[in-house]
Amino acid sequence: MANRILAMPLAAVLAVTAIATSIGPSEGYAETPGGGSLKAVSDFAAIADTGARSKAIFDEASRVLTHPRCINCHPATRSPTQGEDMHPHVPFIHASQSSLGPAGLVCSTCHGAENRPILGSRMKSIPGNAHWSLAPASMAWQGLTVGEICQQVKDTSRNGNRSHADLVRHMGEDHLVGWAWHPGEGRTQPPGSQETFAALIDAWVKTGAECPD
Numbered sequence: 001m002a003n004r005i006l007a008m009p010l011a012a013v014l015a016v017t018a019i020a021t022s023i024g025p026s027e028g029y030a031e032t033p034g035g036g037s038l039k040a041v042s043d044f045a046a047i048a049d050t051g052a053r054s055k056a057i058f059d060e061a062s063r064v065l066t067h068p069r070c071i072n073c074h075p076a077t078r079s080p081t082q083g084e085d086m087h088p089h090v091p092f093i094h095a096s097q098s099s100l101g102p103a104g105l106v107c108s109t110c111h112g113a114e115n116r117p118i119l120g121s122r123m124k125s126i127p128g129n130a131h132w133s134l135a136p137a138s139m140a141w142q143g144l145t146v147g148e149i150c151q152q153v154k155d156t157s158r159n160g161n162r163s164h165a166d167l168v169r170h171m172g173e174d175h176l177v178g179w180a181w182h183p184g185e186g187r188t189q190p191p192g193s194q195e196t197f198a199a200l201i202d203a204w205v206k207t208g209a210e211c212p213d
């Protein structure tokens, strides 16, 4: 399957993009399949040790952080990945100079401000958001363990100089984070909702922001 997508010539992708652009964003977009539920903060109340509780809460939140909707944009290299199987982006994109993509082929060439449905195609939609861009290299998550992602996220030298409070706000309110639960037809959502996810991050911070081993 990945190979078939990879074999699709650039011209075809661009043609498809052009068609989708002319259709424009749709109203009343069909809901994408949910990713199941996320445990609530109260589910961790029985863990008496605060540090252990903090780690367990981050573990649960990591079901979102490691979901393809998030880490396709937080790749190990400067190239985004796509789909549930995280195959290399088609066409190949290398965002070495700028998170907005290479000059002449920036993300917004194809990614609009909204998801765009594609009628009559195996690819059901092109994801979109006004701030669509690749996460900086210091925020790469693919290939890391959950403990390593946790350390990265709270390290101010790698997380965009965010305080713990900034992290709670970012996960709860950021548009790219929120997009994951409205990813457009043909893509699954991470578990839970942005609200339940942000509540877990808030509880993780309040219990000392401990990282799993």
Ligand code: HEC
Pocket: 013, 014, 017, 068, 069, 070, 072, 073, 080, 081, 082, 083, 084, 089, 090, 091, 093, 095, 099, 100, 101, 102, 105, 106, 107, 108, 109, 110, 111, 123, 125, 126, 127, 132, 133, 134, 187
């Ligand atoms: C030439 C057009 C084009 C350009 C330029 C482009 N993309 Fe894409 N991108 C697409 C298409 C089309 C898809 C949908 C593919 C699919 O669903 O099979 C996609 C999907 C993605 C996905 C996968 C979403 C998911 O979770 O499945 C990510 C992440 C992504 N693009 C990031 C980027 C970033 C970041 C940039 C700029 C650095 C960029 N793209 C530039 C066309 C493009």
Ligand code: HEC
Pocket: 064, 065, 069, 070, 071, 073, 074, 099, 132, 133, 134, 135, 136, 138, 139, 152, 153, 154, 158, 159, 160, 162, 167, 170, 171, 176, 177, 178, 179, 180, 190
């Ligand atoms: C379309 C690409 C894209 C998607 C999808 C995306 N992110 Fe990001 N993410 C970024 C970019 C770009 C930044 C850098 C923004 C900044 O520093 O202002 C970032 C930064 C972050 C940060 C800042 C702290 C750090 O060190 O990483 C967190 C946390 C984060 N994203 C979480 C998520 C989560 C959770 C999801 C999925 C629910 C997600 N992101 C989906 C592009 C994306």
